[in-house]
Amino acid sequence: MPMDAIPDLATLSLAEIARLAAEAKLPPVDKWNPTHCGDSEMRIARDGTWYHQGTPIGREAMVRLFSTILRREADGRYVLVTPVEKLDIAVDDAPFVAVEMKADGEGRDARLAFRLNTGDLVTAGPAHALRFADGEDGPRPYLHVRGGMEALVARPVYYELAERAIAAGGGTDHGAEGEAEPGIWSDGAFFPVRP
Numbered sequence: 001m002p003m004d005a006i007p008d009l010a011t012l013s014l015a016e017i018a019r020l021a022a023e024a025k026l027p028p029v030d031k032w033n034p035t036h037c038g039d040s041e042m043r044i045a046r047d048g049t050w051y052h053q054g055t056p057i058g059r060e061a062m063v064r065l066f067s068t069i070l071r072r073e074a075d076g077r078y079v080l081v082t083p084v085e086k087l088d089i090a091v092d093d094a095p096f097v098a099v100e101m102k103a104d105g106e107g108r109d110a111r112l113a114f115r116l117n118t119g120d121l122v123t124a125g126p127a128h129a130l131r132f133a134d135g136e137d138g139p140r141p142y143l144h145v146r147g148g149m150e151a152l153v154a155r156p157v158y159y160e161l162a163e164r165a166i167a168a169g170g171g172t173d174h175g176a177e178g179e180a181e182p183g184i185w186s187d188g189a190f191f192p193v194r195p
Helices: 014-023 061-070 155-168
Strands: 036-044 051-052 070-072 078-081 084-093 096-104 111-116 120-125 128-135 140-144 147-151 183-186 189-192
Touching: 014 096, 014 140, 014 183, 036 078, 070 147, 096 155, 111 183, 128 189, 140 155, 155 183
Parallel strands: 036 084, 096 147
Antiparallel strands: 036 051, 070 078, 078 084, 096 111, 111 120, 128 140, 140 147, 183 189
């Protein structure tokens, strides 16, 4: 459950990470359709800090709780939703930040698990794609979390991804003229390391 202590990836095997991710029970926010009630006066900054009325929310448990009722609407807006109310929340970039990564295996057999700033665990793969976008400060990698919501991969974790791509010497022959395209493999899926 997301309210438990935040796991330490270094002490977990990938099998344990997969089990914990599968056990995480989130509220069925996709099934709740209450009337829109206004603005929550909350914002999630690019670094993953949650604010209420301009003040950072210091209680990690409160942030984790709010993250479980966060939803992205079809029009791209983010809302906090319960069975009886729906409130807008501003998101500067992505609502989550991938702050830690654990890797197992190499090449096509690799699996990459990420711990988010909210304590959630996500394994990159077909259901949780990695993508790379151009940013003012260089490439910005994102990891799909759920329901159209992504985690910005923190810069130190991005460097780990880049090292894996470089060490692999390319990833697959999807590049122009048969050149190996640099990328990352995880859980049987290949993710190019270019926007």
